[in-house]
Amino acid sequence: MKTHKNILILGARAPMTLVLVRSFKKQGIRVILADSLVLPIGRWTNAIIKYEQLPSARFNTQAYINTVARLVSNYAITDLIPCCEEAFYIAKYKNKFLCKVWTTNIQELNRLHNKETFAKAFKHQLSIPETISADEFKNWNHSNHYVFKQKYSRFAGNIFNGVLLTKDELGNPEKWIAQKKIHGKEICVYSIWDEGELRGLVCYEPLFRAGKGAGIFFKFIENKEVEAQVKKFGEHLNYTGQLSFDVIIAKDGPWFIECNPRGTSGAHLLENQLADCFLVNGLRPFQDKRNQMLLFLMLLGYPFKFFKKEVRQAKDAIFRYYDPLPAMMQWLSLFEIAYIKLFKRISWLKATTYDIEWNGNES
Template structure:
């Protein structure tokens, strides 16, 4: 079973699993998630929204697992945290591909992740937690710094703050405080890894190139970075981590490599693998050599590139002419020979997302995942 059926990541993983001979069941809280249209999906179930009905969501998944004899549940987005709080309701014959709640939460919470890095001896950028006006008054950054909520994701805004700037606009939520983090310049990379019991079985590294406001990547090129692989290997071994995980890195000249934040769930790197890579083996821990994408892979989220990639805030150092060239040279992750329905019915799927945007009064990027976000509120006993 793979969750969050509206996601291109889910679509790609479903195709990879199906091509390897696995029966794939998809779930989502929206009725027309794009993966539902794929030949890779053997079944689709609409379930409650994990953000608003976490208990009902978990119980619905557990019933489907029992009814369809599911062997493994692979959560794709922040429903990972929700499921990690209720693993005991699932049949013992089914594995939830994730770590325990305390581990998942410490990696998802941006401040706790930095604290964890510091405690384990990994280098960190300067950081501080901001819980209220008192913490604002004690910030001692000499240079600009980033301000972002501890529970947030790539589609949400990161504020660049100048030292001494009034922060009276900040809303302080006791459950979801803010992280102030040194703002530095350097080469940015994202990663995706499939891990089991502290060992990496598949890994991809890709540079931040075209990205929504410089954070959510829209195109994906595989690059080799031995320092990043070594860093991730050491960290997941230290945490004895099981699940999918991604890290955002920045390599600062004369200072070295830093992890800005962690995403203990699927990231866009999954879309760089092909059926020939057999990444399904990584989920079951069956391969003996690390699985990596073809070094020539060059993929993109075509619709995202059309909507955002050409904008100055998303294309970085690229010109408009360069954008056109790169767009034509990249392969769209939605359209695939033999499985064209997701691409053909993409407008129908996005109509459902737009309905969610109107319902929750948020923009397209936020509305895409709004009802699957988790911002630190634990499930009541």
């Protein structure tokens, strides 16, 4: 028990952050939660001592950094854990925070996040498909054998998958990559690191998604080859923080198609041991293999899937009898995202990250 710790967690909008704060509370740790949204799902949890609203990391960066630094000082914070894309801003100004910051340096984060530099820089450490900047791509007659994605994107947004294209259709091809299409089953990997030491890792299949991108149903799977590659990679980088990957399991083995150097939904599957991944040295043995889902979104998007036994038996990632308000109040969080969507005229998924996105050119 390390009750002397005071932890500041950023990214209260993410359901995985709710799992994290609950896990710390069970260990007797004081947690302050912060985000730039007014009504994020984490605001309602009884696992925190305070919710603090922040300026926008993307549009008011200096005020954001100054506010986080003030919170670190005011609450005598020992550990700062960013969970969403605010991690890039925190990493860039890492030396301003007088506590342990659970990120690697901004140069490494940016190389991992940018789909072109990830492929170029790490093709000898991981199995990564042929990836080229779209402005250098020549094989347009066979573009249907490639997947075109923006170099900075998330939730599978703005993708052309297996269709014939012309260079002009991309608008700004220098902002896109062409990646050789790999056929197989897509899985995700979530891991936690401290200075090159692997603390936690889980592989899972996002059986159902919100649109094309974000998973809302998480099925535990085991893949030793993927786990071995991730372990070797994180050690090579001497990585600190949360590190996630999207992987295609093909007939010839796993292919790492992109990297997300931040928290993802795999945290739900590590629920019972999540805090220990940040508190205790060494890799945590995986315990609970029960599938989890975001029940509210599953009911909205896939109501008839509840006839399937696998779905009925899955655990809701949000509701807990000892902390019921996040599940009861999540419609308010959805209402705030809907307001951003309508006001900014953007998609649902883009609205969830609009004020914290990192696209490589932020101040």
